[in-house]
Amino acid sequence: MDFKQSFVMAIKSLMVSKARALLTMLGIIIGVGAVIVIISLGDGMQNMVNENFESMGTNLIMVGVMGRNSSRSISEEEMFSLAENNTDSIAAVSPVVSCYSKIKAGSEPLDSTSLSGISEQYADIKGLELVSGRFLQYADMLEMSKVCVIGSYVSDEYFSGGGLGETLRVSGESYSIVGVLDEKAGYGKGSDDDYVYIPYTNAQRINKSSRVSTYYFSAASPEATDMAKWLIENRLQKTFEDKNAYTIISMSEMLDIMSTIQDTLLSVLVAIAGISLLVGGIGIMNIMLVSVTERTREIGIRKSLGAKKRDIRSQFIIEAGTTSAVGGIIGIILGVSMASVAGNAVGITAVPSVTAITVSFGVSVAVGVIFGYLPANKAAKLNPIDALRYD
Amino acid sequence: MIELRDIYKLYHMGDTVVRALDGINLNIDEGEFVAIVGQSGSGKSTCMNIIGCLDVPTSGTYRLNGIDVSTMDDDRLAVIRNRFLGFVFQQYNLIPKLKVVENVELPLLYSGMGSSERRRRALKALDRVGLSDKAGNRPSQLSGGQQQRVSIARALAGDPSVILADEPTGALDSHTGRDVINFLRELNDDGRTIVLITHDNSIALKAKRIVRLSDGRIVYDGDASSPQAVVTPQEED
Numbered sequence: 001m002d003f004k005q006s007f008v009m010a011i012k013s014l015m016v017s018k019a020r021a022l023l024t025m026l027g028i029i030i031g032v033g034a035v036i037v038i039i040s041l042g043d044g045m046q047n048m049v050n051e052n053f054e055s056m057g058t059n060l061i062m063v064g065v066m067g068r069n070s071s072r073s074i075s076e077e078e079m080f081s082l083a084e085n086n087t088d089s090i091a092a093v094s095p096v097v098s099c100y101s102k103i104k105a106g107s108e109p110l111d112s113t114s115l116s117g118i119s120e121q122y123a124d125i126k127g128l129e130l131v132s133g134r135f136l137q138y139a140d141m142l143e144m145s146k147v148c149v150i151g152s153y154v155s156d157e158y159f160s161g162g163g164l165g166e167t168l169r170v171s172g173e174s175y176s177i178v179g180v181l182d183e184k185a186g187y188g189k190g191s192d193d194d195y196v197y198i199p200y201t202n203a204q205r206i207n208k209s210s211r212v213s214t215y216y217f218s219a220a221s222p223e224a225t226d227m228a229k230w231l232i233e234n235r236l237q238k239t240f241e242d243k244n245a246y247t248i249i250s251m252s253e254m255l256d257i258m259s260t261i262q263d264t265l266l267s268v269l270v271a272i273a274g275i276s277l278l279v280g281g282i283g284i285m286n287i288m289l290v291s292v293t294e295r296t297r298e299i300g301i302r303k304s305l306g307a308k309k310r311d312i313r314s315q316f317i318i319e320a321g322t323t324s325a326v327g328g329i330i331g332i333i334l335g336v337s338m339a340s341v342a343g344n345a346v347g348i349t350a351v352p353s354v355t356a357i358t359v360s361f362g363v364s365v366a367v368g369v370i371f372g373y374l375p376a377n378k379a380a381k382l383n384p385i386d387a388l389r390y391d
Numbered sequence: 392m393i394e395l396r397d398i399y400k401l402y403h404m405g406d407t408v409v410r411a412l413d414g415i416n417l418n419i420d421e422g423e424f425v426a427i428v429g430q431s432g433s434g435k436s437t438c439m440n441i442i443g444c445l446d447v448p449t450s451g452t453y454r455l456n457g458i459d460v461s462t463m464d465d466d467r468l469a470v471i472r473n474r475f476l477g478f479v480f481q482q483y484n485l486i487p488k489l490k491v492v493e494n495v496e497l498p499l500l501y502s503g504m505g506s507s508e509r510r511r512r513a514l515k516a517l518d519r520v521g522l523s524d525k526a527g528n529r530p531s532q533l534s535g536g537q538q539q540r541v542s543i544a545r546a547l548a549g550d551p552s553v554i555l556a557d558e559p560t561g562a563l564d565s566h567t568g569r570d571v572i573n574f575l576r577e578l579n580d581d582g583r584t585i586v587l588i589t590h591d592n593s594i595a596l597k598a599k600r601i602v603r604l605s606d607g608r609i610v611y612d613g614d615a616s617s618p619q620a621v622v623t624p625q626e627e628d
Contacts, residue, residue, distance in 0.1 A: 301484045306473020306501040308466045384445050
């Protein structure tokens with residue numbers, strides 16, 4: 001009995017009872033579809049996160065200074081000199097002072113916009129590009145100039161794409177816009193583009209505190225990241241003598257942590273979807289067992305005409321494999337299209353991976369073959385006399 | 392060609408032992424047309440199963456074409472059936488979802504023949520039974536007599552040594568049944584060995600030799616034209 005014949009027959013018997021075939025395949029369709037959707041969206045999300053992180057600067061090292069008590073602290077100047085004395089590993093440093101003051105464009109409040117006090121090196125650290133004007137300068141820090149740089153979202157939303165030379169009111173004071181940044185992450189409201197940057201010295205004054213709790217460093221190169229981290233850690237440890245007084249996270253570490261979390265999450269989801277494949281396999285086994293009973297006479301006829309055990313076994317296994325393979329193909333088509341629809345809905349570009357498609361197709365065929373084995377074996381073992389007599 | 396020596400087939404039913412075949416000795420030569428007759432329970436079905444290599448005897452030897460098949464396992468018996476035996480069943484036993492020609496191809500398929508040669512032989516066999524124009528039909532589109540001829544074509548397709556016909560007229564009206572028997576006679580005239588199993592004397596009389604079974608023993612074995620062939624004490628049906 002050749003494979004082609006069995007395959008053609010399997011397709012035929014699927015066509016004969018379409019509703020039953022579809023119901024049999026449903027578990028496989030759902031399982032494969034779900035796996036494809038999850039992996040496509042997961043990969044899409046991972047890409048998005050990676051892009052996002054990369055846009056934040058891969059050499060970035062974020063330092064949080066909580067302090068242990070008021071008696072010990074580290075000043076901006078100390079941090080600056082740390083950078084200046086280690087230029088081969090530290091390229092730049094900027095304090096990052098968050099302000100929660102109201103910002104207004106005329107009388108319109110910028111509710112979603114974040115306000116951040118930074119130094120002139122911040123643009124290099126984060127890789128910010130200007131569309132027009134200039135970035136904040138060292139002199140602005142010293143003179144506490146009432147100037148600001150705005151993100152592309154702020155520019156688009158409140159100054160119809162412009163804004164240079166206009167003013168914003170920050171904490172009741174008028175700040176003139178000296179620079180407009182290029183679109184960065186492109187995720188609009190509340191994102192990195194929805195920012196107003198002012199000199200950190202002004203931010204300290206607005207906050208009525210000279211404390212700087214966050215610094216952004218950039219390493220001189222990706223390879224220098226570890227060295228830079230070590231230098232910063234050493235310096236902070238010297239001041240605070242307490243590891244809990246500060247945190248140092250490099251962007252590459254963050255990326256690693258994020259992808260670990262995502263991978264774990266993805267595996268869990270895929271495993272859940274995989275259960276559906278298992279259930280689908282059991283469904284196929286169930287229907288195949290029914291089919292073997294229904295076709296006992298056919299099996300008897302085939303045996304009387306010279307079919308060996310393995311002929312009968314392979315016929316039913318191929319039938320089960322074909323059923324689940326067809327289910328797998330339907331599932332893949334459904335999964336890929338659903339992933340792109342769902343991706344559009346949540347703003348992720350779904351990436352239908354060839355690996356995911358190949359593997360889930362392979363798994364669905366394997367499920368059919370494995371769960372088809374038991375019924376096929378039952379069929380193969382039927383006694384031809386009893387099978388011929390069966391009504 | 393068919394050589395049964397001291398064939399016993401015993402079935403255990405609880406404490407009792409049923410002797411379905413109780414010491415059968417039978418020789419059938421090439422070109423014979425033998426009818427095995429008997430009432431139900433006489434052992435003729437068991438006999439047919441053993442001759443047809445669907446079952447093996449409890450004891451005794453069965454040689455088919457000189458090959459001892461009495462102790463073979465299932466798969467080897469399948470090969471023997473495929474190569475030496477053609478079955479014609481009472482219920483035709485065609486597979487409904489296969490076309491007529493595909494049904495006829497089945498034994499050739501299991502012998503491992505290539506598809507074009509298979510198709511050629513199947514069409515030839517269908518031509519032999521006068522149904523080549525129905526090759527593409529489903530069995531259900533054919534009359535009972537036609538279906539039985541398809542099953543004869545299927546039995547012929549593999550060019551077997553023996554054609555075993557188990558109550559081939561049982562499901563047909565007497566007229567169609569006669570046609571089928573006449574066709575089997577034609578095949579016999581062409582030199583084919585035919586073993587017919589029936590409970591119907593009028594059908595059995597069309598054969599050349601009659602073997603009558605009763606309670607698992609042969610009670611008559613001789614020419615169909617002899618008066619004793621039909622007149623037996625056990626004759627009820």
